Structures are given as structure tokens and as C-alpha cells.
Amino acid sequence: MAAPRKHDWADDDELEETTADLPPIQKIENKDGTWTIIEYRYNDQGQKVKVTRRVRNVTRREVINPRVAERRTWKKFGDSANDPPGPNPNTTTVGENIIFTPSINWRKEAKNEANDPNAQAMKDKLRDKKVKCRICNGEHFTARCPYKDTMAPIGEAGAADVAAGMGDELAAPGAAAGAAGPGKKGSYVPPALRGDRAGAAGERMGGKYGERDDYATLRVTNVSEMAEEQELRDMFERFGRVTRVFLAKDRDTGLAKGFAFISYADRNDAVKACNKMDGFGFRHLILRVEFAKKAQ
Amino acid sequence: MRPILLAGHERALTQIRYNREGDLIFSVSKDQIICVWFSHNGERLGTYRGHQGAIWTIDVDPTSTILASGSADNTIRLWDVKTGKCLKTWDFPTAVKRVEFNEDGTKLLGVTEKRMGHMGTIVVLDIKVDVEAEQSDEKALTIVCEESKATVAGWSYLSKYIIAGHEDGSVSQYDGKTGDLIFNIPIHELNQQITDLQWSQDRTYFITASKDKTAKLITAKDLEVLKTYVADTPLNSAAITPKKDFVILGGGQAAMDVTTTSARQGKFEARFYHKIFEDEIGRVRGHFGPLNTVAADPTGKGYASGGEDGYVRVHHFDKGYFDFVYEVERERQNRLAAGNA
Numbered sequence: 201m202a203a204p205r206k207h208d209w210a211d212d213d214e215l216e217e218t219t220a221d222l223p224p225i226q227k228i229e230n231k232d233g234t235w236t237i238i239e240y241r242y243n244d245q246g247q248k249v250k251v252t253r254r255v256r257n258v259t260r261r262e263v264i265n266p267r268v269a270e271r272r273t274w275k276k277f278g279d280s281a282n283d284p285p286g287p288n289p290n291t292t293t294v295g296e297n298i299i300f301t302p303s304i305n306w307r308k309e310a311k312n313e314a315n316d317p318n319a320q321a322m323k324d325k326l327r328d329k330k331v332k333c334r335i336c337n338g339e340h341f342t343a344r345c346p347y348k349d350t351m352a353p354i355g356e357a358g359a360a361d362v363a364a365g366m367g368d369e370l371a372a373p374g375a376a377a378g379a380a381g382p383g384k385k386g387s388y389v390p391p392a393l394r395g396d397r398a399g400a401a402g403e404r405m406g407g408k409y410g411e412r413d414d415y416a417t418l419r420v421t422n423v424s425e426m427a428e429e430q431e432l433r434d435m436f437e438r439f440g441r442v443t444r445v446f447l448a449k450d451r452d453t454g455l456a457k458g459f460a461f462i463s464y465a466d467r468n469d470a471v472k473a474c475n476k477m478d479g480f481g482f483r484h485l486i487l488r489v490e491f492a493k494k495a496q
Numbered sequence: 497m498r499p500i501l502l503a504g505h506e507r508a509l510t511q512i513r514y515n516r517e518g519d520l521i522f523s524v525s526k527d528q529i530i531c532v533w534f535s536h537n538g539e540r541l542g543t544y545r546g547h548q549g550a551i552w553t554i555d556v557d558p559t560s561t562i563l564a565s566g567s568a569d570n571t572i573r574l575w576d577v578k579t580g581k582c583l584k585t586w587d588f589p590t591a592v593k594r595v596e597f598n599e600d601g602t603k604l605l606g607v608t609e610k611r612m613g614h615m616g617t618i619v620v621l622d623i624k625v626d627v628e629a630e631q632s633d634e635k636a637l638t639i640v641c642e643e644s645k646a647t648v649a650g651w652s653y654l655s656k657y658i659i660a661g662h663e664d665g666s667v668s669q670y671d672g673k674t675g676d677l678i679f680n681i682p683i684h685e686l687n688q689q690i691t692d693l694q695w696s697q698d699r700t701y702f703i704t705a706s707k708d709k710t711a712k713l714i715t716a717k718d719l720e721v722l723k724t725y726v727a728d729t730p731l732n733s734a735a736i737t738p739k740k741d742f743v744i745l746g747g748g749q750a751a752m753d754v755t756t757t758s759a760r761q762g763k764f765e766a767r768f769y770h771k772i773f774e775d776e777i778g779r780v781r782g783h784f785g786p787l788n789t790v791a792a793d794p795t796g797k798g799y800a801s802g803g804e805d806g807y808v809r810v811h812h813f814d815k816g817y818f819d820f821v822y823e824v825e826r827e828r829q830n831r832l833a834a835g836n837a
Contacts, residue, residue, distance in 0.1 A: 298780060
């Protein structure tokens with residue numbers, strides 16, 4: 201069937217309305233000095249849309265040098281003579297956001313960002329550790345010890361003696377080492393119980409996010425499935441510099457799971473955003489915004 | 497901060513200057529065009545066409561009525577800032593590497609290249625700051641640099657001295673009226689060229705950038721080195737920021753070696769140092785070629801940098817920039833506040 205324009209009977213009514221006049225724009229002044237503007241327009245699909253905006257008029261006075269003001273009225277010339285007013289996108293574009301806050305130890309911060317912070321911490325810890333043999337306390341690996349066949353490991357020999365004293369029969373040193381029980385180096389300790397281990401910080405799940413500062417992070421729930429990270433970023437960037445936007449997405453379908461995290465550089469901005477954006481309508485859903493709780 | 501990228505040039509930038517009020521940015525590059533931009537939104541106001549060679553240098557008089565440019569076509573040209581018309585052309589035997597107006601715009605100095613048997617010179621021209629006026633052809637003064645050619649030069653406070661930086665790393669002080677050499681002091685490493693010289697707002701001291709990987713803050717009166725800023729790459733430009741006590745250094749490895757290294761190793765960043773404590777306090781990335789020129793907004797609100805990549809990037813600082821103070825500075829402020837209360 202050749203149908204160059206797909207036309208649904210259900211749209212008939214509205215198509216007729218396209219020609220009809222739209223209701224006039226309504227302007228209502230609210231008690232708190234803001235204005236509510238209600239207007240109607242047609243969107244790309246030809247559907248009638250009601251747009252309600254609340255506007256607050258704020259007069260901000262900026263004092264500029266009269267000479268500067270005069271120069272802004274100058275006519276463009278040369279290669280720009282035919283440019284319309286305002287920046288020409290051919291010559292002027294806005295770059296990506298650059299984070300620049302001067303700091304005395306910026307070098308250290310930059311380095312930490314570049315390397316994996318955990319790897320760095322591990323390296324620092326191991327810097328003044330020396331290899332120590334468990335048999336003779338020499339500076340080599342236990343497996344390389346020249347006495348490895350002739351002597352029992354230090355400490356375990358004593359334990360073996362105690363065990364031997366308590367036991368009914370004389371146990372072989374190898375068996376005694378096994379009987380020396382939990383807490384000794386050779387035995388298995390589940391990761392959760394390795395409290396004093398150096399690598400404890402490094403083995404937490406969620407690697408790089410472990411270091412994240414939850415202090416200025418908002419949790420946004422009831423986010424539409426169709427939401428995109430960029431949309432969220434645009435919405436939340438109004439309140440301050442956003443350092444991170446994380447929108448949970450289904451791996452298979454690519455649809456959003458309905459929650460997101462927004463991190464701000466400044467806690468004050470986060471507070472502002474939390475107050476303003478909680479209850480904000482976004483894609484037919486009402487957002488719920490609260491401060492993220494620290495993961496336990 | 498979101499930098500504004502100005503893509504008006506097709507070749508490497510050579511110099512950028514703000515006008516006195518900081519609302520206009522003038523940029524020149526090797527592509528023979530001068531561009532003027534509004535600094536607040538990056539809108540291009542116009543271009544000045546006429547030069548037939550790479551343009552090395554640009555300066556605007558304090559009232560922003562006339563513009564001077566020096567080029568590899570061996571001329572200094574004077575332009576009407578408002579309309580883009582060329583008002584006057586002076587011819588020289590060699591290329592012009594630097595021009596600068598004095599504080600009231602009545603004198604213009606030009607630095608000419610040493611080439612083809614001609615010595616490097618610094619010439620002074622009398623200027624009438626009027627678009628209609630007839631400019632004189634005569635040079636008011638010519639200083640010949642016999643030892644080592646001058647690469648950069650500028651006027652000190654009250655046009656009392658002409659300060660020049662040389663190819664051999666030394667800095668000279670000449671009398672502004674007679675052109676007599678008063679001092680010549682080796683400041684930077686021997687035979688490491690001085691690449692830039694920019695003034696503080698009151699022109700009592702200036703900053704030099706050199707290929708020896710340092711920038712130095714020097715007084716105009718007796719050429720005393722006040723501060724030294726050490727970088728890890730040859731420097732092409734240095735600027736002093738008003739409002740905050742910082743300096744901005746720009747550099748990167750030589751353009752001819754750029755293709756052999758990645759952008760990160762190339763060190764194509766603007767480096768911020770604290771003017772007084774000499775510490776490096778941050779870097780701003782963005783260019784993908786060495787920075788040839790940096791300029792600080794005289795109002796202290798931002799800065800612009802021009803690179804070998806042909807882009808000008810105009811930055812307006814965030815709040816964090818203005819809030820940054822050293823612990824000792826904050827303590828002092830608190831003490832002063834307590835004292836007043």
C-alpha cells in the first residue's frame with residue numbers, strides 16, 4: 201500500500217484543530233511576585249501542547265564602562281561584516297568544561313587521579329617492607345632458605361613443643377605446624393575477617409568509586425526509563441558544577457533503571473539542587489531527590 | 497569554567513592582546529589576518545586585512561582607537577580599530593617582531609629582525625592617536641642592537657625606559673628619550689632566547705619568559721630579579737594576572753617536535769604560578785599544540801591563550817579561582833578584620 205503520509209484516523213480531529221486558533225496566552229501574577237504564563241502550541245507531531253511556565257523577573261544591574269557599551273554597538277567589518285548579531289558558530293564555539301581550582305598541592309591531586317589510588321596506597325605501604333624468611337629471619341624468601349630442610353619455622357617450633365607437651369603422642373613437626381591452628385600465617389582467613397590486612401582497602405567492591413565523596417552526592421529516584429545522562433546533567437548543572445552523573449541502566453535493554461546519582465563539587469550547590477529538584481516533573485514523572493547515604 | 501574557542505585563524509597564533517578595558521581581544525597569526533573579538537562572548541567584531549606575510553605582533557593604544565601590527569612582510573601597519581581600515585604603513589628592511597604602544601599611546605616601538613646584513617634594531621615612531629590625522633614617516637629614534645638582537649621590547653612606566661629582551665638571554669634597559677643603553681644584564685641562561693615580555697599594570701615591573709624553561713619577574717628601574725618561576729618545558733609566553741597575585745606561563749616543546757609526542761607529554765598547558773610564593777598552583781589543559789601566547793584580562797576576570805594549533809581559547813575564571821588564598825594570606829585577612837572590629 202502506497203502511503204506517503206501515514207495518517208491515523210485518531211489524529212483527524214487534531215489536524216483540523218491545527219487551523220483553528222489557539223487559546224490566547226494567559227498571564228497570571230502570583231502572590232510571591234512570580235508570573236505564571238500559560239500558552240498553547242503544536243509540537244512536531246501536530247499535537248496541541250499546553251505549556252505552563254513560572255517566571256520570576258529579576259532586574260540585575262551591571263555597571264559597564266560607557267566606552268565598552270559603545271563598542272558593543274559597533275558594526276561588524278572585514279570577514280565578519282555579514283555575520284548576524286551574536287557569536288557566529290563558524291568561528292566561535294564553547295569548549296568542554298574544564299575544572300580549574302588553584303591549589304598548592306595540585307600536583308599530588310592530579311597524580312592520584314591519574315593512577316589508581318589503591319595501587320598507590322599499596323605501593324606506599326610496601327615501600328619500606330623487607331623480605332623476611334620465616335625460618336631464619338634472613339632477607340630472602342622462605343622457599344630460598346638454605347636451612348629450609350633442616351629447621352622448622354621460627355615460632356612454630358615453640359608451638360609445636362607446646363602441642364607436643366599437651367598431646368599424648370609425639371607429633372611430627374609438620375603435623376604440629378598444622379595443629380598450630382587458626383591465627384597462624386599459613387591458615388585460611390576469609391576476606392571479611394582480614395581486618396588488619398594491608399590490602400583491605402584495595403579489595404572492596406566497586407573499585408574506583410570506593411573513594412568517592414558522598415558528602416555532595418544526590419540520589420535521584422523515580423527517573424524515567426527514557427532519561428539520558430546528558431539530560432540529567434543539563435538539569436542539575438544549573439545549580440553548580442557537577443562532577444559526576446551516574447544513571448543506572450539495564451545492560452541488555454539500555455533503558456534507565458530509574459535512579460541516578462549526581463555529585464557536585466560543592467556541598468552548598470548540592471543542598472540547593474536537592475531543595476529545588478525534589479518534586480520536579482521530568483518526563484511525566486516526579487523526581488525524588490535526596491542526599492545519598494553512605495554505602496555500608 | 498567553559499572556555500570559548502575562537503577559530504578565526506588557519507595557522508599558528510603569534511600574539512594576543514586585550515585592550516585596556518578588557519572587552520576586546522586582538523589576535524594575530526601566521527595566516528596574515530588580524531582578528532578582533534568581544535571577550536565576554538567570543539563574538540568576532542571584524543578582521544583587518546592587508547598584510548602580506550605572517551603577522552608577528554599586535555598592540556592597541558589605550559583608548560582602543562588605533563591598532564598597530566608588525567609583520568614578516570617588513571612593515572608596521574596602523575589600523576582604525578572601529579572600521580578595519582589601514583591608516584598607515586611603515587616599511588623596514590627586515591621583519592618586525594614586536595610592537596608596543598607606550599602608556600599614553602603617543603609612541604610606538606618596533607623591534608626589527610637581524611637579517612641579510614641588517615642589524616636588529618628598536619625603532620620608535622611618534623603616533624597621533626587620531627584616525628583622521630596624518631602620521632609622520634620619520635622615525636623618532638633608532639636603537640641598534642650590536643651585541644645580540646632584541647626579540648621583545650616594551651615601554652616602562654612614564655615611558656622612561658625601553659626594556660628589551662635579547663636572543664642571548666640578557667635584558668637591556670635603554671633611556672626612553674635618547675635611546676642610550678643604561679644596563680645590559682644577563683638574566684636568563686646564555687643563548688636561551690627571551691620569548692616574551694609583559695608588564696604589570698603600573699609598568700614598574702615585568703615578566704620575561706625564556707626558552708631556558710624559566711620565567712622571571714624583574715623591576716623596570718634597576719633590572720633586579722624579584723622572582724623566578726621554574727617550569728619543565730621551554731616557555732613562549734608569560735603574563736601577570738591583575739586582581740589575584742598569579743602569573744600564567746605558556747609553552748610546550750618546539751613546534752617541530754610536536755608530531756613525535758602525544759598531547760600529554762607535549763606539556764601544552766597553561767601553568768599558573770603564585771606570583772609571590774613562586775609555587776605552581778594549577779594547570780589548564782586544552783590546546784593540542786604548544787602555547788605561543790597568553791594574555792591576562794586587565795579586569796582580572798579571565799585570560800586568553802593562543803596555540804600553535806590555531807585556536808584562541810578565552811577563559812573566564814570560576815569562583816574557586818578568586819577564592820583561592822594561601823593559609824598565611826587568610827590569617828592576615830582575619831587579623832585585619834579582627835583589628836578593624
